[in-house]
C-alpha cells in the first residue's frame with residue numbers, strides 16, 4: 001500500500017515535470033485535502049499507509065494540477081481577508097492584491113464603519129470584497145452584482161457560509177443596469193486585462209479562470225468606462241467609489257474618474273508598490 005510520503009513524492013515529481021511552481025507545497029496540500037489532514041500532519045505522518053481509493057483520488061488531483069488547474073479550484077477554497085471562500089470554475093480566484101482595495105476603502109470609511117452603510121460590489125465573483133467589507137462594517141448591508149449566474153450562486157453560498165446572508169443580497173445583472181441606489185460605498189474589481197496581454201498569462205489563469213472575469217477586451221479599460229458612466233445614478237451624495245486596477249492602469253482610471261466628477265482621487269499601492277486601488281467620491 002502506498003504511504004503518504006510516497007504519494008507526496010510521486011505528485012511532486014509529476015508537478016515539477018509540468019512546470020508547476022512550488023510543487024512540494026501543492027503536492028502536500030493535495031494529499032492533505034484528500035486525507036483531511038493539515039499540511040504539518042502530512043509531513044509528520046509520512047509513513048502512514050493510504051487506502052487505494054484515497055491514493056487514486058490523490059493521483060487524479062495531482063494529474064489535474066499537472067494540467068495546470070489552479071490550486072483554489074482543486075481545493076475548492078481560497079482564503080481572503082482571513083475568511084474562507086468557495087471557489088469554482090465560474091469565479092475568479094480571490095487575489096491577495098485585492099485586499100489593497102479593501103484596506104483603502106476601510107481607511108476612507110474610518111469611524112463610519114459603525115454606521116448602517118449601504119455597500120455595492122460590482123462584479124462580485126466569490127463575493128470576497130463585499131464579505132470583507134461587511135465583516136468590518138457590522139451595521140452595513142450590501143449588494144453584490146455579477147453578470148454570471150454561476151458566480152452569483154457561489155457568492156450567495158459564501159455569504160450564507162460566512163453568516164452574512166442576512167446583510168448581503170447577490171443579484172445577477174449587468175453592472176448598475178438593474179440597480180436602484182443609493183449606495184454609500186461602491187467598489188469594483190472589474191475585468192481589466194488588456195486583450196493583448198491575455199496570451200501571456202500563466203496557464204492556470206488563461207486556461208481555467210473565466211474569461212469574462214479577466215478581460216473586457218481591447219485596452220482593458222472598457223469596464224471602468226462603463227461603470228464610471230453608470231455609478232452616478234446609484235451613488236449617494238459623497239459616496240466612496242473605489243476600484244482595483246491592473247498594472248499601469250491607475251493614472252488612466254484616475255483620469256476617467258476625475259472627468260466623470262468623481263475626484264479628487266487617491267491611488268493606493270499594493271505591497272509591491274504598484275498602484276492597485278483608485279478611490280474617489282461622488283459629488284455632494
Ligand SMILES: C[S@@+](CC[C@H](N)C(=O)[O-])C[C@H]1O[C@@H](n2cnc3c(N)ncnc32)[C@H](O)[C@@H]1O
Nearest residue numbers: 092094123124125146147174175189190191213
Ligand atoms: C476580476 S473578477 C472580480 C471578482 C471578485 N470581485 C474579486 O475581486 O475576486 C470580475 C467579475 O466581474 C464580473 N463581470 C464581468 N462583466 C460584468 C458585467 N457586465 N456586469 C456585472 N459583472 C460582470 C465577472 O463575472 C467577474 O466575476
